[in-house]
Amino acid sequence: MRARRERALAVAQRLGADGVLAADVSTVAWLTGFETDIESGPSPFALPPLAVVTPDGPPLLVVSEDDAPRIPDDCRACLYAGGTVEELDPVGGAIRALELATDGRMLASEPSFLSTTLASVLRIVDATAELRLVRAVKDPDEIDLLQAAVELCDVGQAEARAHVLPGISEIELWARVRGAMEQAAGGRIPVLADLASGPRTAETGGAPGLRVLTDGDLVICDLVPRLQGYWGDSCATLEVGEPAASARSKHRLVADALERGIEAVRPGVVAGDLDQLVRAGLDYPHHTGHGLGTSWHEEPRVVPGGRTRLEPGMALALEPGVYDGDGGVRLEQVVVVTEGGCTILSNHSLEL
Template sequence: MHATEAPIRATATDVATAAPAGSDPRLVALLERSGAEVLVSADPGTVKLLTGHHGDVETGPSPFLHPPVVVATATDAPLLICAEDEREWAPHVRHLPPAAGVELDPVGRHELAVVAALAELRVLGRRTIVDHVALDTALQHRLERVVPAVGLGALRAVKTPAEQAGVAAAVRLADAGQHAARQASWDGHDELDVWIAARTAIEREAGGRVPLLADVLSGRRTETVSGAPRARRLSDPDPVLVDLAPRLHGFWADSCATWAVGEPTDALRDAHAVCEEALHAALEATRAGALAGDVDAAARAAAARHGAEYAHHTGHGVGFAYHEEPRLVPGATRVLEAGMVVAIEPGCYRRGVGARLEVVAVVGEDGAEVLSGHELALDDPPRSGA
């Protein structure tokens, strides 16, 4: 994006509905639970769910484009309000065209433009759920009769078959990245080499740039649980822990695996075995009707049989965000439902090494369907640089 591009104007044209006519039943249920008539959100995941639109999220807020906003009711098709520059991805929206030569003011001009659109749509004054995390504070103050949301997190928890397919496509990117990371993990390379190999494989699989979150750790750094890659050289018998979360067409995936440069140490074999058993126990407990906390408890009990524990969650929902409902944490009372998509990732961090294994699975009536296909074994065939 070039600095010559200008911000949005305070007026808007091109009124049109986005997405198919009618409202998503998940939205209708949320509005009914909350006693509300309207949902206004700028959360990228909620915008994707209700409109199909997905903008760039990797570079942070743009000084040239305001964040897309979705306005949704129980009776009408959702309306997407976004900059005209995003027309390629959202052909049926209310566009806010850029204004050449206007002083850059992404907050103030965004507020004026969106409020003008909401007023024309007669949304102001109706009982409204506001996504306080993602929506500009200045814009929130313009809305009247704001009511608290009851179960906003549940809106995106259960995925349709088409949405599950979108997550599965993102999972295939994670699989490609995990394979490439293993192949690049040899004596003399460093963590950045592993990261570059993973990212390159993911974007070749995707056919272009995609947002990507990653932990790449080696040696004693694996015991710190998470962290960005550094110029730390790999050497035999270092453990390597790689956690990759790519986003494709607005859907996130997640993955993690742990392996060794050369022959694994006894400490790493022990930690990896704990993760395998805990992951298996969690997957066995994952089914419709189970409590999220019970899945967490199953994994922790398996780890505890080996005298191990881990400080982070056992898992989380994934899809419209890289972390969303349901949360697989101690004591969680959310009931798992068929169609939820979860990432399960128990770990073991002790004796100077850390290990974690993570797969994505769809919750079913009779159990979990694992979408991930990356290698989880500690030992694997020789790598290209070995």
């Protein structure tokens, strides 16, 4: 993590700042290891965490007292009152803590993640774009964490494949899939997902519902679990019963597109060019791919016109698809850019 902090401080130095004020929760996690609870939503007792990183010492987290037990060992904290029997004032508490933590220094920050009230007491320069790009290149320990998260995806995909049967509902299937991933993780984890069947697959996916699977259904299973602060991602399309000829045809188109993309990944490739190569002959309404890390969608964005050049250490989830009135097919694998091409982290079946 020290190397990540040094790279962030180099950004601050180039911008004439004394340090970094991380305001995007994904950047906070990247610099400190402090994870935000995504399931409870915005807290009524506290603002999102902030982190001050300077050359002078360990990072300083600005969080409520409720979060004190979760502060990493190599970080300090500037705390304010959280859940209390007194009158709640998370904004005022955060401002006072932030003023102490920043001590009037000019800091490179991410102002779009700060309220105008907080920003008004700070001296900041916008480093959002620069920090996103340095976050995109992963250190070796980050790649290990991504691999572990992707292995949870493999567990979930295997569980889905084992239970895609007529008579099971989407939500029942999802309960099995999530349970298998959490069993493998050893506890509760945040998980995002598309798990949609039949005609719902034509709309690219969606959250699991009460629809019951029947013979001939396609099922899109896109799993995005977070483990130790890093997100995995994977997608398979499954068939209930024997695949129809139309499903096999769509599946082959998507599998070929994914293979084209993986073969083309190497340093220097422009994200928009990669999108064009994979998208050729297909007409899907979403991105071709995206970066993975402490956010489940980050740079590089593989979209039309994307300008980021791939570099060794970047992690990409590539996910082309085909969607029509008979249903949709999407396949996704995670790769890491290497000096000579890429390494595939995913190991789940892509068969129908």
